Amino acid sequence: MSPAKPLPQYLVQRYHGWRATTFSENHSWYRRLAEEGQRPRAMVISCCDSRVHVTSIFGAEQGEFFIHRNIANLVPPYEPDGNQHGTSAAVEYAVTALRVAHIIVMGHSKCGGVQGCFDMCTGNAPELNEKTSFVGRWMDLLLPGFERLDPAADDASRVSQLELEAVRTSLDNLMSFPFVKDAVEKDRLSLHGLHNDIAEGSLRMLDPKTDEFVAV
Amino acid sequence: MSPAKPLPQYLVQRYHGWRATTFSENHSWYRRLAEEGQRPRAMVISCCDSRVHVTSIFGAEQGEFFIHRNIANLVPPYEPDGNQHGTSAAVEYAVTALRVAHIIVMGHSKCGGVQGCFDMCTGNAPELNEKTSFVGRWMDLLLPGFERLDPAADDASRVSQLELEAVRTSLDNLMSFPFVKDAVEKDRLSLHGLHNDIAEGSLRMLDPKTDEFVAV
């Protein structure tokens, strides 16, 4: 027996509303997208956080962004060990099958995953150290980032820095994938790092010249 | 040195437009979301596919859905082995930290990941059998679904069936997580399975009574 339940009614109604308006007005494009397949220009890797709407920020239409969302927008290093790597699978599909021209990694302020990593590293979240903690083990990816934090800064500043380190870590790990590195070197793919401040709606990007984040 | 490049200008322009309009008009809500934290009602697990916009279909606002997107909207079984499991981390965070009331798994038509799995299983995509293929190993999650396909059906039907099996598999695997099972049994969490036809904009949902997908 299935564990599923019916969809809440307010979502059913909104879906019917969408179908009668937005969908109906764009039917020809949706149909063509279905028949010819997607051809997104960019892959976006962002956080699952409900407050981060990358399609809204960039006015993206259907078919424009191939989007992977996970906790803290992290990319693990290349590790072809035959195990399941959902993020690596998404990157591989985007670069080798869809041949996207850009991969954009977007971090954000008030990230619960980054905060959890910080708490874990400072001894304030022992439960995340458990082997069985999926969030804890996932955030281990950011341990090298934590090591790079300014030890003299206060906690709030260090957490903010760690959000930027999450973006840097993902970009660095992306370059460990042979097919990413190859595409970047052949100028078929470019990588971009962004950070979104939720409260102020501001966007900073990683400046390759200085390796610092600057206002877009 | 960072591998990053500056953001393409057309995205910079769209961002500035968004900030001057949509963001500006919703500043008070964004700020409150930043200060008080998110409290999404539901987690949505959908595909990275650029043609699937769940926030558009459901008229969702910022803060409403916690969204994880991976290839073919798959959830692996519970496996607390200390390795990195991005999807499991997202599910754990949604259920135990955010205490969402719903998890919605949404599959879709023309799914490249599902097609790849089908090709791999029918001997038409030997490269996906390689140990080093992240997409292939990720789609291994769907092998039990492939076994359940009607052998008498034609290929196109079987691929469509396999898309539905991806949703069923994710729901079943979700129930293997102790904290999901516990929350479902205590009526604190409900699971939902959907399938979106891209060309027709139609939505079917998994009917718990029949275990079949029916029009919403």
Added chain:
Amino acid sequence: MSPAKPLPQYLVQRYHGWRATTFSENHSWYRRLAEEGQRPRAMVISCCDSRVHVTSIFGAEQGEFFIHRNIANLVPPYEPDGNQHGTSAAVEYAVTALRVAHIIVMGHSKCGGVQGCFDMCTGNAPELNEKTSFVGRWMDLLLPGFERLDPAADDASRVSQLELEAVRTSLDNLMSFPFVKDAVEKDRLSLHGLHNDIAEGSLRMLDPKTDEFVAV
């Protein structure tokens, strides 16, 4: 210059969806309601609380309930002093102009207004005692109800009792309006008291025989 801002875009989209579906399917009825005027069978007085949806509970359609919502579903006593009394105006309009056959007062669990009244009366919310506190002065209406609470009960029980007293108080105050009393006595109007438990979705009603609330 107007202080207004444009409507958030997600609401604009949902409205267009509603208009293309729910409204469109019921256009003939809406048009008739507009041309012939409303003729609601009942007035409902419930709380502003976002968790209380009386139209959902009773499957009410357009035109069925004349609904007044205020903090803690309170009706003040009859006081024709020439000042502005929004609740009394709503009651007067319902009874004398619309000639509704029922007035239903519906309280609910976890009511912030009732909790505030309790805190004020027990010395835990001095700010509500300020003359300038609109919430405090409004909740003064419930002071007689507070006096009737069982002094031996614990705080949680007393707050729950106070929610029921809010319903009783409103019904009693309704009877102080001459046009309500007259209509009730002529059997042209009946009054009803309900209490909704949000967590369990249960409804209790005031039993006139015992003056206690019993499961519906």
Added chain:
Amino acid sequence: MSPAKPLPQYLVQRYHGWRATTFSENHSWYRRLAEEGQRPRAMVISCCDSRVHVTSIFGAEQGEFFIHRNIANLVPPYEPDGNQHGTSAAVEYAVTALRVAHIIVMGHSKCGGVQGCFDMCTGNAPELNEKTSFVGRWMDLLLPGFERLDPAADDASRVSQLELEAVRTSLDNLMSFPFVKDAVEKDRLSLHGLHNDIAEGSLRMLDPKTDEFVAV
């Protein structure tokens, strides 16, 4: 003795139907709303009129809108005189306790309260001039709006204009509350004015640039 009567049987039956279906399917969310409290994004001030269903128009779910409904969706000016002001109490609670990000005032066509005000001002409803008329005294709030009507227009147009003036008046009066003004100026709250045509299901909003109502 209580003046209450038992709930009409057709409502009892609908309630049991709702509980077995809609409530049951959303139990987890209702329970969470009960335990954690409401956190609505917006307050809506609309008319008691039975033909105006703001939750339907906007596909709102439980917990989304804090709703105050009174005759003609009016907000009185700030008057902290220690008397009972139900509307002011609702606004105070929404802004200072719930910290909503939006207040939406929604007027509508064929508003009986507005028509009454017009009749009273044009000498056609002397009973509303009585000191004891709660509806009359409540509609006094709209007298400044009546003064702004175009004297050259016909009656039907003037009544329609007066419906829009009711929305403008409420928005202006909202700004007379210090805590509203402060929140608006700090960009923590935004105000919105809408008008719903019942027969056509159309929505107009107050455009801040022109102070006119334009189609949404």
